[in-house]
Amino acid sequence: MNLSRRHILVLLPAAAVAWKSVLAGTPEESPNYKxxxxxxxxxxxxxxxxxxxxxxxxxxxxxxxxxxxxxxxVERYHVSDEDMTNPEVISPKGGEEGFPVAEADDKKYFFVPxxxxxxxxxxxxxxxxxxxxxxxxxxxxxxxxxxxLGCAYCVQACPYGCRYLHPQKKVADKCTLCYHxxxxxxxxxxxxxxxTGARQLADLKDPKDPIHEFLKTHSVQVLKPQMATGAKAFxxxxxxxxR
Amino acid sequence: MSGVEGFMYPxxxxxxxxxxxxxxxxxxxxxAGAFILASLERVFRVEAVKPTYRLALLTAxxxxxxxxxxxxxxxxxxxxxxEMYFTPHSTSAMAMFGYVYLWYLMAVLVLEIWxxxxxxxxxxxxxxxxxxxxxxxxxxxxxxNISERSLALDEKVGWIVTLIGIPSAFLLHGYVGFxxxxxxxxxxxxxxLMPVVFIFSAMVxxxxxxxxxxxxxxxxxxxxxxxxCVDTIxxxxxxxxxxxxxxxxLDLIHRIYEADESFRSLNFLVHTQLFIPHILIQILLGTLxxxxxxxxxxxxxxxxxxxKRIYSVAGCLTLVGIFxxxxxxxxxxxxxSKSFLGYTTYKMGLVSKEGLxxxxxxxILPLIFLWALVKILPPWPEKSEHAAxxxx
Numbered sequence: 001m002n003l004s005r006r007h008i009l010v011l012l013p014a015a016a017v018a019w020k021s022v023l024a025g026t027p028e029e030s031p032n033y034k035x036x037x038x039x040x041x042x043x044x045x046x047x048x049x050x051x052x053x054x055x056x057x058x059x060x061x062x063x064x065x066x067x068x069x070x071x072x073x074v075e076r077y078h079v080s081d082e083d084m085t086n087p088e089v090i091s092p093k094g095g096e097e098g099f100p101v102a103e104a105d106d107k108k109y110f111f112v113p114x115x116x117x118x119x120x121x122x123x124x125x126x127x128x129x130x131x132x133x134x135x136x137x138x139x140x141x142x143x144x145x146x147x148x149l150g151c152a153y154c155v156q157a158c159p160y161g162c163r164y165l166h167p168q169k170k171v172a173d174k175c176t177l178c179y180h181x182x183x184x185x186x187x188x189x190x191x192x193x194x195x196t197g198a199r200q201l202a203d204l205k206d207p208k209d210p211i212h213e214f215l216k217t218h219s220v221q222v223l224k225p226q227m228a229t230g231a232k233a234f235x236x237x238x239x240x241x242x243r
Numbered sequence: 244m245s246g247v248e249g250f251m252y253p254x255x256x257x258x259x260x261x262x263x264x265x266x267x268x269x270x271x272x273x274x275a276g277a278f279i280l281a282s283l284e285r286v287f288r289v290e291a292v293k294p295t296y297r298l299a300l301l302t303a304x305x306x307x308x309x310x311x312x313x314x315x316x317x318x319x320x321x322x323x324x325x326e327m328y329f330t331p332h333s334t335s336a337m338a339m340f341g342y343v344y345l346w347y348l349m350a351v352l353v354l355e356i357w358x359x360x361x362x363x364x365x366x367x368x369x370x371x372x373x374x375x376x377x378x379x380x381x382x383x384x385x386x387x388n389i390s391e392r393s394l395a396l397d398e399k400v401g402w403i404v405t406l407i408g409i410p411s412a413f414l415l416h417g418y419v420g421f422x423x424x425x426x427x428x429x430x431x432x433x434x435x436l437m438p439v440v441f442i443f444s445a446m447v448x449x450x451x452x453x454x455x456x457x458x459x460x461x462x463x464x465x466x467x468x469x470x471x472c473v474d475t476i477x478x479x480x481x482x483x484x485x486x487x488x489x490x491x492x493l494d495l496i497h498r499i500y501e502a503d504e505s506f507r508s509l510n511f512l513v514h515t516q517l518f519i520p521h522i523l524i525q526i527l528l529g530t531l532x533x534x535x536x537x538x539x540x541x542x543x544x545x546x547x548x549x550x551k552r553i554y555s556v557a558g559c560l561t562l563v564g565i566f567x568x569x570x571x572x573x574x575x576x577x578x579x580s581k582s583f584l585g586y587t588t589y590k591m592g593l594v595s596k597e598g599l600x601x602x603x604x605x606x607i608l609p610l611i612f613l614w615a616l617v618k619i620l621p622p623w624p625e626k627s628e629h630a631a632x633x634x635x
Contacts (some may be wrong), residue, residue: 070253085504089250089584114252123428129340130323131332140570149326150319152259153337159428161252161581165259170319243582 031171032184038138039205040177041232042188043214044113046239048198051076051111056096058193062178068092069164070191071175072115079241080107087241112235112242115190116141116162116175117223120230124154124163133172139204139232140179145171159227177201200232249585261597263313266605268419268441269448269569270310270557273609275416276449278352278408283479285405296462297622298455307348307611313453313605314340317597319617322425327557333405336422347415357382358401360620362389378619416445423572430505431576435594436494443487444565450480451533451561456613458555464623470547474540476553482535484561488530491568508583516578516586521571529564533557 003011051074059072061064074095078088092099095111101107118141123135125141132147133154143154148171155163155172166173178188182201186192190205191199214220214236221238222231235242247256255499281299283289311458331338357364365387368379404450422436423429454476498506514519535555540550574589592598 067449073253075250087584089582091250091253105506123426126334127337128332128427129337130330131333131335146328147323148320151314151317151337152319153335155254155420155575156494157426159581161255164254164257165319174599203468243584 007157017105019111030183033074033185035137036207038203039091039232040139040182041118041202041211041234042177042191043200043211043220043236044233045198045200046112046235046237047112049074049111049113050196051095051099051137052094052152052195053098054195055092055113055190055195055199058187059175059191060096062181062189063175063176066167066173069167069173071173072113074099075112075114076102077110077112077237077239077241078102078107079110084239084241087237087243109237110237113190114162114176114223115233117160117175117229117231117233118175120226122233123159123227123229124243127153127157129153133199136179140182141174142176142179143172143174145169145173146214148172159224159229201230246588246590247272247585248587249580250582251585251587252582253582256587258574260573260577261317261589262574262591262599262602263568263597263605264306264315265566265573266313267310267604268416268573270306270313270446271416272421272448272565272569273452274303274307274310274347274446274449275412275442276447277306277453278412279634280450280453280479281477282405282409282412285402289475289506290477293469294469294472295453295457295476297359297620298617299449300352300359301616301620301622302453302609303449304348304352304356304455304495305616306609307344307352308612309609311344312608312619313602316601316605328491328576336418336425339418343415343418347411351404351411355401355404355408356385356482356620358397358404361386361397362394362494363620365389384581389435412445413442414511417442423576428581429576429595430503431509431554431579432572436490436496437530440490440494443483443490445567446483447480447487448562448565450476450483451558451565452614454480454554455562458551458558460617465622468551473551473554477537477540477550477557480557480561481534481541484530484534484537488534491530493574505583508579512575512586513580516588517575520567521575525564525567529560529567529609531559533564536560 005189023216053061053074055072056070056074059070063071065071072094073091075089075091076095076099078090090099099111108188118135120135120139122135123142125131125135128134128148130147130149132145132149133141133143147167149169150165152165152170152172155165163172163174165171178186181188187201188199191201191241200211203209204211215234218236220234220236222234223238223242224231250341273514277299280292281296281303284292315324318324327338330336330343361383364379364382366389368376368383371379420441421437423432425443426432426433454473457476458468458473496510533556536553539545539551545553560605577587578589594600
């Protein structure tokens with residue numbers, strides 16, 4: 001190919017503009033991040049949750065979550081003293097737009113934020129026929145969307161209803177614990193947006209992480225412990241009625 | 244939200260597995276059951292069912308060829324399905340599918356059919372003309388020795404293949420049951436009895452299917468139905484059906500008596516949305532009615548024509564019942580929330596990728612395959628005799 005000086009003069013600025021876009025589209029490198037140094041989880045402090053839905057909105061914006069599906073959502077429980085096993089639960093649009101005003105009665109109300117529990121013994125990764133979903137060495141359950149068949153077996157296997165099939169990509173989709181953020185030293189979008197600190201990202205391998213002090217001084221529970229999934233979303237103040 | 248009653252986790256509202264996933268266990272069940280019927284003659288020397296031996300094998304093959312299609316159509320990325328062969332995930336029950344399928348198709352069914360038909364294939368490759376001759380020539384795989392010694396060897400190897408085929412048929416369908424039974428997140432599925440129930444229901448549907456096909460095809464060919472054969476098949480159907488029903492009832496009674504945290508939710512489902520498909524269609528119409536009907540023929544001496552009618556009706560009801568069982572497992576297992584606080588509904592599309600028309604097409608397709616197989620490899624003794632005589 002013959003390039004004249006005139007061609008080069010036209011192409012150089014175009015290449016400079018393109019190079020800028022290439023750089024902008026390339027994820028920032030995290031040279032200091034060592035997967036083996038971390039074991040991620042989440043602390044959810046139920047008494048602090050006010051049901052504002054900030055976390056749901058932040059997650060949708062940050063992760064481009066498709067309409068009608070949820071990587072995180074908030075439930076509102078309405079429980080009577082007599083029948084704890086049959087609570088009245090609502091989560092209109094996953095709590096994204098908040099909740100209707102509660103009626104004053106003698107029952108208790110509280111909010112429960114939900115998300116992937118990033119289980120250490122996750123039933124969803126166990127059943128994937130090709131290993132497209134896996135637990136990363138730092139304890140985050142991820143999906144390789146370029147490899148997933150879209151069979152939805154993992155969606156069936158998750159006891160917490162945290163997975164869905166992406167309506168456009170036709171692959172399994174779920175909370176990544178904002179992996180693109182936490183590997184750069186940031187917190188997750190939902191934690192960032194929570195006005196009361198009801199959600200806190202926890203690194204169980206970091207001895208300085210306040211999670212250790214919290215776990216020592218509080219009664220903390222995981223969802224559906226009978227499932228023995230090694231869930232790492234730790235709930236403080238979890239009521240027995242929560243499913 | 245429309246179609247939702249109570250509380251569902253927000254990602255649960257839409258069902259993940261559609262009618263196509265109902266078809267998959269239904270079809271593989273027919274395969275496994277038809278093969279077990281064929282093995283009755285071959286391995287257990289039940290001579291009375293001999294007229295259905297080859298038809299049962301061809302039926303199994305026709306349905307097995309269609310079995311992966313509903314799965315393939317259901318996948319979000321069907322083009323990636325070969326990855327299951329190349330990079331299977333060792334902890335996944337589903338990853339076994341490709342291997343179990345290929346093993347059963349190639350190592351058992353195709354091999355057994357080839358060994359059984361080899362003599363006819365060789366003779367037909369000599370007597371046919373044109374394209375058929377080429378097809379038969381290819382089907383001989385270059386093995387045209389039909390000496391008595393060679394045929395005796397075929398018989399011996401065929402017997403061994405059938406013997407291996409029985410546990411393979413159990414594996415094929417038991418494995419399908421395990422896919423559901425091993426999901427601890429879903430109490431409707433999670434049961435160690437699931438693979439066993441699937442195996443017995445497979446035998447029931449396969450035996451009923453071949454019995455119906457045999458009667459229908461014999462009628463179409465204007466031949467006389469071998470009543471001794473049909474009586475024997477019906478007897479086996481009756482006893483296996485009783486075992487199948489007992490296992491299902493054991494599972495049900497166990498659930499009712501144990502009444503764990505999911506019981507209230509599942510009980511509500513069975514009394515509402517699943518009342519028609521589960522109680523009425525599966526249990527009353529599709530299980531108890533055929534058991535009672537065939538049971539009558541076992542204890543009362545009825546005229547031949549009445550028995551044939553009863554077998555036809557009972558056979559059809561059995562297939563309806565087993566299809567309903569697959570429906571109730573697959574669809575029923577997705578209608579309730581894993582929070583046990585709510586229910587959703589299943590809306591089947593008509594012309595969509597996983598809709599009714601595709602499901603109907605996939606149900607008819609094996610019958611078209613069977614028609615083609617019967618044309619190429621006639622299972623009737625008189626036809627093969629003609630071929631042999633013509634060749635001689």
